[in-house]
Amino acid sequence: VDQEKEYDGDFVVYMIGKYLKSKGLLPHNKVVLTKMSNPGMLKALKEAGIDYVLTDVGDKYVLDAMKQDGLIVGGEASGHIILTHLIHTGDGLLAAVYLLSILSELQTTPKAYCSDVTLYPLKTINIKNVDKASAKDPKVLKAVEDAKIRLGRDYLLLLRPSGTEPVIRLTCSHQDESLVMSVMDSIRKVIEEVNQ
Template sequence: MAKYFGTDGIRGRVGLELTTSLAFKVGQSIKDVLKADTLVIGCDTRESSYDFMYSVASGAQSLGINVILAGVVPTPVIQYYSEVKKIYGVMITASHNPYHDNGIKVFKYGTKLSEEEELAVEYFVDNRGEFDVISVGKVITSDEPLNIYKEIYKDLNLKKSNYVVAIDSAHGANSVIAKEMLSGYVKELHQIGANPDGVNINNGVGSTHLESIISLVKEKNADFGFSYDGDGDRFLLVDNDGDIIDGDKIIYIIASYLKSQNKLNKDTVVLTKMSNLGIIKAFNDLGIKVVKTDVGDKHVLAQIKEFDYSIGGENSGHIILFDHLSTGDGLFVSMYILKVLEETNKTLKELISPINMYPQKMENIKAYNKDIVNDQRITDLVTKTQALWSDDGKVLVRASGTEPLIRVTLSYKDEKELDKVMSEFISLFKTLKEE
């Protein structure tokens, strides 16, 4: 079992689970364990992010790694540059978490580390002592990672549209680039969440607080709105009425378009076990096969890579367009939506009209001891419910890999029955926490 790494790198509360000392050792491990010679590092807009960026850089430099500091950039910039240059990358971010959390994502040639590599890094962090400095690497600040990343947008062949678009950058890492890239392709652009101060990242804005983009869309009479998370690797969409279009529906829009263009490789999409049963039925009706993975974009990417699929992602908004990028990228995918809308000449409502979503609810239960998810009483309730609901329902209970939470996701055709069972799970978890 990993001690520091979760589903999306290392993440924790600043000064508690995540310290600059830990970050320094992670930087050293990139040389000692992963054998890197060059490292690119970026960060989001949290007040602690530069401290952690410099700590990782110092650790790496102390063992001879040459370090490129990209500053504040979205995660996809670091991941893409790591892939193109065949080097290691580190992104300092806690994604959609509040500012008092932070994290370290490590990439090897554009891909997250394997479980074996993560465990090797953790062993190094906990067991290696002091080092003699034999050679010291160079540290430079460079815009090259961002400039190379911008080149991928030429693949879209976008033309100027007449859309009025609202965006919410969560006071995060894509606050500047989102405005820069979108402004040239829409009639009007209205932006919120673009004034980071170190502590306001994800605070009432971004893809976990969609009420902000919904209000902006209605206020500006926009055609639709894009809401990004703190590090810019995911986004969610709202239409002109403020109705939410989640990651599953976004994948449906793009996959349907790709299939119509004979560009959907193997007529298959990759989703996670969190995906709604209604979306799976809609894909099947289109003749599109669905492959389901465990939660986490690294699992989605692994499946896409192994079988060379075109698209996959999570309903949270991590979406990978593998023909263009091997990473989830909120800005790139949102601009791909512009392309689909322009070329199909359809509204968002028309594009998702074939989907009949099943009632689905998720509860986040605070739990610092996440082992209670394996209690026999929980597993018995999961087994009993899934057997009762059969193919008409879904039961998923899992510990979050990024926060001290147990996530209970239920989907069933009968909403009253769904609510009843959800209450049973919440009550049982409350009992277990009090024991």
């Protein structure tokens, strides 16, 4: 958090990864994030010469991918940050102190250090009172595939049944917000149709 905004875990991974890469200390010039990461962040990483692995949501999956590929920086937008060159578990206080030491050394702010990151609009809707199994209905799967074609590249599209209620969560991100809304509306309509 600074005077203007809150920086999520993906920003923390970006800043630490960017710093370590500049020092030649980022193995394989790669970090680990989750499938929920904003496409704008992923684009900024690529432009900074940093590759990434995307895992399912959960620090267990992030840590598994880090171990598998010998990586040292990973995390989730929610703020779980893992720095295996310091400790083999998530430690928010350690990550905060580490990031502050980087910013202090560089005599910069999060805003300045992340000035090359432009997040894309990201929307999530809950489609309520539906059979969660309908997320795998062939008509719904076709609507999702059609949406991916419409979105082209640099997008996020996730359809996830809730584990606890009759809800399907639809998340979409793309630089064109009107396209995000159109795609989500198309998928929502198909889900509602197969549930009638």
